[in-house]
Amino acid sequence: MIGEGSDVTTNGSSPLEVDPFEVDAERPEAGHAVFDQERAERAVREFLLACGEDPDRDGLRETPARVARAYRELFAGLYCDPDHVLDRTFDESHEELVLVTDIPIFSLCEHHLLPFHGVAHVGYIPNGQGKVTGLSKLARLVDMYAKRPQVQERLTSQVADALNRKLRPRGVIVVVEAEHLCMSMRGVRKPGSRTTTSAVRGLLQSSASSRAEALELIKGRR
Numbered sequence: 035m036i037g038e039g040s041d042v043t044t045n046g047s048s049p050l051e052v053d054p055f056e057v058d059a060e061r062p063e064a065g066h067a068v069f070d071q072e073r074a075e076r077a078v079r080e081f082l083l084a085c086g087e088d089p090d091r092d093g094l095r096e097t098p099a100r101v102a103r104a105y106r107e108l109f110a111g112l113y114c115d116p117d118h119v120l121d122r123t124f125d126e127s128h129e130e131l132v133l134v135t136d137i138p139i140f141s142l143c144e145h146h147l148l149p150f151h152g153v154a155h156v157g158y159i160p161n162g163q164g165k166v167t168g169l170s171k172l173a174r175l176v177d178m179y180a181k182r183p184q185v186q187e188r189l190t191s192q193v194a195d196a197l198n199r200k201l202r203p204r205g206v207i208v209v210v211e212a213e214h215l216c217m218s219m220r221g222v223r224k225p226g227s228r229t230t231t232s233a234v235r236g237l238l239q240s241s242a243s244s245r246a247e248a249l250e251l252i253k254g255r256r
């Protein structure tokens with residue numbers, strides 16, 4: 035049995051989009067990165083030229099501005115403090131597993147800036163001292179770490195470490211399953227291959243039976 039008593043499993047829903055400006059306004063002291071729209075536009079225009087394209091032709095005229103806006107959104111996690119998402123906790127004396135599965139993720143691999151996408155499963159065992167977070171915050175946390183230039187291993191452990199740091203839970207488990215388009219549409223060209231990464235902390239690391247039970251719930255979720 036994971037934690038004390040029976041398991042509690044909650045199925046995940048789509049994560050909400052991060053609004054970097056909303057977070058910025060709340061935490062101007064956080065000192066995180068700022069997106070330079072004009073510089074990004076110039077860089078995209080230069081890149082199109084380097085690729086042998088004509089950025090002034092009709093179809094491409096608006097593209098640098100569009101691409102810059104798109105990447106501002108795709109990298110929204112750079113412009114906010116993910117820990118902030120876990121600031122609000124509920125006074126709930128639950129001491130059993132809380133597991134949100136199938137949180138959709140879209141990230142960009144930092145090697146090729148091509149997408150990797152799939153699902154994340156995030157679980158934790160609260161410490162029973164009022165440190166329970168809202169379920170949507172788990173999905174928001176994943177989103178904030180996904181919306182950066184990433185590698186899948188780091189995304190996985192960053193989510194686990196943030197939960198561990200902020201909630202001081204008895205245990206944490208994060209599993210990410212994703213397809214990397216840099217392996218599908220170019221390079222080794224293996225569409226459909228999926229990479230699974232996991233990060234476990236606390237009881238879910240030290241107790242093989244607790245970990246096995248959490249993994250079983252993730253595996254048999256449908």
Ligand SMILES: Nc1nc2c(ncn2[C@@H]2O[C@H](COP(=O)(O)OP(=O)(O)OP(=O)(O)O)[C@@H](O)[C@H]2O)c(=O)[nH]1
Pocket residue numbers: 143144145184185186187214216217221222
């Ligand atoms: N460990 C890890 N590797 C990744 C991730 N995303 C992409 N990669 C890998 O990063 C590696 C970069 O390898 P390099 O040899 O430097 O680059 P490359 O010549 O473009 O490599 P190929 O993709 O094999 O053509 C590739 O093996 C990718 O599959 C990730 O999230 N984690």
Ligand SMILES: [Zn+2]
Pocket residue numbers: 143144145146147148214216217
């Ligand atoms: Zn890549």
